[in-house]
């Protein structure tokens with residue numbers, strides 16, 4: 001295999017090592033990180049673009065389902081990588097982690113965009129029901145029955161494993177939009193419902209970037225030669241790939257912008273200040289964990305913990321059972337870790353809640369006066385917050401969101417292009433006291 005040959009040329013052979021399975025616990029995330037660490041430097045830099053096929057993603061970390069839920073935090077992953085590699089060797093990996101933070105921060109500066117996308121998606125989905133040709137193309141695409149064999153292979157991998165390599169995501173989105181002529185909104189929705197790491201910011205903005213809607217007019221066009229080169233392992237296993245790849249679009253016209261100017265408008269966001277406990281009796285404070293942030297480094301040790309079960313990801317179709325189960329188990333894992341971590345202060349029974357109403361009645365039943373929650377960025381949990389805040393307030397309970405120092409440090413620099421943020425990476429690393437200070 002091309003990539004493992006390259007790997008042995010630079011003195012590291014990882015081809016036979018069994019890959020750690022993607023299990024929905026922090027423990028599994030830590031094992032995955034440990035396995036990936038030796039490869040996070042020059043190996044990643046040299047081979048990260050190769051899609052080696054469903055069971056062979058050895059050249060990338062597969063940490064995204066953990067980072068997305070903060071089962072592992074960005075800062076701890078960066079710290080682990082930079083303790084093993086110099087800043088310059090780990091530069092590419094570090095940069096990719098900051099791409100995630102860039103998308104998160106960029107979306108936070110446009111707080112109406114997620115809602116605007118939901119409305120747009122619902123409209124596009126409903127229009128499709130009355131358009132037999134489009135419905136047929138869409139159905140063939142999401143069931144992997146197009147005439148482009150590598151595309152069908154990615155559909156199958158996505159549905160079966162909940163993961164796709166970054167390059168495959170780019171090729172997939174490009175073929176969806178420019179070759180199959182399908183609306184980007186439906187493709188983004190299909191990804192979000194099937195990816196274990198499905199993320200409102202990285203996914204929606206990743207699709208808009210490919211479509212040429214992020215950097216106006218700058219599209220990403222998948223080419224047969226690039227797929228043959230970087231997807232060689234997969235393409236080689238398809239008996240009829242040449243005919244399929246010959247069908248790829250050779251030019252890309254960005255689709256019309258359908259999000260309203262209001263949805264795209266940048267706003268000053270009143271992000272929460274660092275947390276300060278209101279009183280000394282922490283027994284009256286509970287913590288709310290959500291799928292947006294399952295990290296347990298909290299500003300105080302609470303008297304109770306309530307964890308919100310994963311909310312539906314899409315307004316038009318159900319979340320895939322695999323993603324639903326992963327999310328449910330990840331939340332349950334955090335709750336069970338919390339029981340151990342805060343054993344000395346917990347006095348109320350820890351619980352899972354499925355709605356704002358259930359959170360409120362649990363808090364009221366146990367007499368909590370404040371609920372502390374890590375800031376929920378744009379997405380379904382954020383959309384629930386106004387309702388939760390007002391229901392809690394009606395019972396005399398305050399909801400306090402706190403923001404992680406990492407987000408507070410980086411998000412303010414995610415207002416425009418990635419370049420503006422990327423050039424500050426050395427400053428971010430020094431502020432976090434990470435790396436060798438010799439950054440590229």
Ligand SMILES: Cc1cc2nc3c(=O)[nH]c(=O)nc-3n(C[C@H](O)[C@H](O)[C@H](O)COP(=O)(O)OP(=O)(O)OC[C@H]3O[C@@H](n4cnc5c(N)ncnc54)[C@H](O)[C@@H]3O)c2cc1C
Pocket residue numbers: 048060061062063064065067068096097098099100101103164165166167169170173191192195197198199200202203204206207210
């Ligand atoms: C159309 C499209 C949709 C995407 N949807 C999602 C999504 O829903 N959720 C998601 O987490 N990522 C998404 N990405 C970004 C990227 O593809 C994945 O983060 C990456 O493939 C995850 O695999 P990995 O953990 O093995 O990555 P690695 O290559 O090992 O990278 C390490 C970490 O850096 C971050 N990262 C890497 N590449 C990117 C990138 N291009 N953009 C943002 N963050 C990145 C991820 O957190 C990743 O875990 C999307 C990209 C595209 C083009």
